[in-house]
């Protein structure tokens with residue numbers, strides 16, 4: 045129960061509703077327990093009339109009274125049972141909602157490293173499956189426990205006062221029932237987990253094949269994927285059948301044990317009645333109802349125990365993540381205004397998960413309002429520089445300064461808000477184009493959206509769609525071409541009018557003519573902003589105020605277009621190669 049202590053703050057938050065729920069549960073059970081007594085009394089009246097002890101008139105009026113009470117008690121029990129669910133189960137839903145939000149908000153502050161070391165499926169499971177299991181503890185488990193305790197307490201008082209010896213005999217099979225249900229529930233849970241795992245493998249496989257459907261079709265491997273899917277499906281079917289087998293035992297086991305208890309009541313009760321140990325025949329009827337009323341709560345003791353165990357395990361998994369501290373800490377609570385001077389001083393960086401040394405002793409400086417281009421072979425560390433400016437990772441050696449202050453000392457929000465970042469793989473949400481652009485500035489007007497799209501040279505494409513800016517993009521924006529996606533992504537960054545703009549090879553899928561037009565627009569827009577353009581093309585770099593060339597994490601060339609085209613090295617070679625390619629076209 046150690047892990048479940050985390051929920052105490054929520055129990056406290058909803059304490060009044062919970063207390064009312066507990067009172068309602070107790071009242072509901074007290075009303076429910078009137079039934080056996082009233083049935084017993086009604087049968088006694090019948091017996092007394094048969095023995096001629098009371099007149100027909102007394103018999104009629106008493107029976108009618110009992111029946112009215114029976115109906116009244118049933119209605120009240122029903123009403124309070126309804127209210128019981130409305131309070132306790134509702135509280136469990138409130139807590140489920142709070143817990144989900146708590147986990148989600150915590151996920152948001154965790155660093156990229158956390159996301160790399162944990163699988164997406166695992167993150168999703170903890171916020172959905174695990175929270176649902178915890179809810180079962182908060183709601184049903186607590187409700188059934190109060191239910192069982194109240195029923196037992198009240199019923200036992202009634203039963204012992206009516207027939208103590210018979211009570212003892214009646215209760216004998218109940219612990220057996222409870223233990224068997226507990227064992228069965230554990231078996232059901234183990235098998236359900238296996239089924240869940242197989243379902244998640246199946247859905248991951250299906251999702252991947254749908255996302256990569258164009259690759260599957262172009263390679264003509266539909267038949268192979270069909271066979272693999274069938275294999276996974278048949279595995280899943282077998283696991284489901286195994287689960288159904290144990291689930292199917294649940295009710296027969298209960299019926300068997302209820303039957304056994306009924307037999308004991310009739311047999312022992314009958315003998316006791318004949319021996320005169322029990323005064324009235326109605327007591328036997330009363331006990332039969334008690335047995336039936338107590339069976340389900342007793343069964344739930346086993347079930348609830350396994351629910352609590354599962355909830356404990358789930359909460360443990362949730363707590364593991366909630367206790368994870370973000371690697372990147374904000375040490376400056378005050379907002380820091382950013383101008384945009386950037387300096388790297390002997391920066392080295394090793395990716396913690398792969399141990400790849402992506403940057404080695406990198407130094408460069410860029411003044412606010414200037415443009416820096418970074419070129420270099422693939423894997424040379426260009427994107428890493430951009431990630432480090434946004435403090436997605438903290439560095440091991442050296443210093444990164446923004447406005448002459450180490451970025452680790454700047455307010456993290458201010459730093460990130462001052463950056464407009466266009467990633468290498470443009471990620472668009474399944475939403476309208478307009479909202480995808482507005483993502484950069486939530487309160488942007490339509491005119492601002494259009495202006496940003498015009499500057500990113502994508503406006504004409506957008507108005508070409510029948511729904512224009514309201515065109516919904518499919519999953520990952522599949523209705524747009526690669527170049528269109530990149531340009532929408534650029535519009536999203538420039539609408540924000542940030543002080544620092546980072547473009548990560550984001551014109552690679554755009555033809556050189558459009559690239560030139562976009563760069564011209566950007567030149568105007570970024571006049572007073574710090575701009576870093578990562579590219580493989582000289583055309584994107586040639587107008588930059590400064591250019592650095594990276595190779596294997598090291599800066600191997602620094603200068604501007606004019607100086608670098610006249611110096612032997614990577615830049616000049618690239619320039620010559622790309623110039624001849626252009627001439628060939």
Ligand SMILES: Nc1ncnc2c1ncn2[C@@H]1O[C@H](COP(=O)(O)OP(=O)(O)OP(=O)(O)O)[C@@H](O)[C@H]1O
Pocket residue numbers: 395397398400401402420421422423424425426427428429468549
């Ligand atoms: N998130 C990451 N985790 C671990 N290693 C990484 C990560 N990102 C990049 N690397 C490694 O760091 C090195 C530099 O990668 P980076 O993405 O900065 O290169 P790049 O110059 O931008 O390459 P490209 O031109 O192909 O985009 C590579 O060896 C890469 O494998």
